[in-house]
Amino acid sequence: MSSSTSASEPGSGPGALLRSVAFFSALVLLPLAALLRWGPPVTPVDYLAAMTAKHTRLRALPSPKVLLLGGSNIGFGMDSEMLEEALCRPVVNMGIHAGLGFRFMVNEVKDALGPGDLVLVALEPSNVARPEKQGDVHYQVVDRVPHAIHYIPWFDRPRVVSGIAVLRAQSLWRIMRGRWTTDGGHPLYRADGFDERGDMLAHLALPRPEAFETDGLDDDAPAVGRAFLPMARELMGHAERNGARVVFTWPGQAFTGFDATRTVAIQAAFHDAGLPLIGEPHRFVFPDTAFHDTRYHLRTEGRALRTERTLAALCEWDPAGCCAMQ
Numbered sequence: 001m002s003s004s005t006s007a008s009e010p011g012s013g014p015g016a017l018l019r020s021v022a023f024f025s026a027l028v029l030l031p032l033a034a035l036l037r038w039g040p041p042v043t044p045v046d047y048l049a050a051m052t053a054k055h056t057r058l059r060a061l062p063s064p065k066v067l068l069l070g071g072s073n074i075g076f077g078m079d080s081e082m083l084e085e086a087l088c089r090p091v092v093n094m095g096i097h098a099g100l101g102f103r104f105m106v107n108e109v110k111d112a113l114g115p116g117d118l119v120l121v122a123l124e125p126s127n128v129a130r131p132e133k134q135g136d137v138h139y140q141v142v143d144r145v146p147h148a149i150h151y152i153p154w155f156d157r158p159r160v161v162s163g164i165a166v167l168r169a170q171s172l173w174r175i176m177r178g179r180w181t182t183d184g185g186h187p188l189y190r191a192d193g194f195d196e197r198g199d200m201l202a203h204l205a206l207p208r209p210e211a212f213e214t215d216g217l218d219d220d221a222p223a224v225g226r227a228f229l230p231m232a233r234e235l236m237g238h239a240e241r242n243g244a245r246v247v248f249t250w251p252g253q254a255f256t257g258f259d260a261t262r263t264v265a266i267q268a269a270f271h272d273a274g275l276p277l278i279g280e281p282h283r284f285v286f287p288d289t290a291f292h293d294t295r296y297h298l299r300t301e302g303r304a305l306r307t308e309r310t311l312a313a314l315c316e317w318d319p320a321g322c323c324a325m326q
Helices: 002-006 012-040 047-060 072-077 078-089 102-109 125-129 136-144 148-150 154-178 228-241 260-273 300-317
Strands: 066-070 091-093 118-122 246-248
Touching: 002 228, 047 091, 047 136, 066 078, 072 125, 072 228, 072 300, 078 091, 078 118, 078 260, 102 125, 102 148, 102 228, 118 300, 125 228, 125 260, 136 148, 148 154, 228 246, 228 260, 246 300
Parallel strands: 066 091, 066 118, 118 246
Antiparallel strands: none
């Protein structure tokens, strides 16, 4: 008798449990949704917002054009105007942050290729070793550039969206406590530090820091990760189907960060896979004094020299594509 009475009591049973779950889920999800819609950015540093201008230029440029693909080594370390003069094609420098990962970079550009386009890829060793990234950089870029969520694999998008909501809540708390400390913008990492072609120039006028930031590459990381070669072939396949070409080259690196053993392994892997890799790696190693705050961010003289050496290797690989040689 008592068990029958208990089963019929109001608020008991599976329906009540589902209502309770729905209620408490709403208590959590509605504030997070409000933060996604109206909350402050996850960081006051707007550097990754520069991706919007890069994509606007990418979509606006007619083919044939030149795309520079890679992390900040190529964003900070190439002179796109010099490339335009030598290649007689407009250039868009897509380089912004190695932490986005090579998978993200391929997804960014693979549907924007047209006849006669050239994709020049220069990756930091971390992106050859581990081309699929999952970190705070994805939160920051989607926070500032919402359409960037499409360049992240679908299965990783819930993590990114929920992470943004949590980080925006933390930002709101910092604002309320008066700890939103860089309202005036970062002196270097700022969206307006890039020129119209996508080259970072803001660091050229700043004093050189005393020490480099860490490179983000573990000593035990493989030279070439298992996922890298399939991604590279995917990019080349998209390019070929659209009448474009892809070629890889070396990032500019500081002498103290150059790993000869890793470099030889990368060279061998590219050769065995039949991937075009141009330039001798030692020609892209420069004194530490040629760099700014990391071992990949070249300053004025190093940037010009790295661009000249890239052009020399590129024009040797494809003389017909270099109008300066004709």
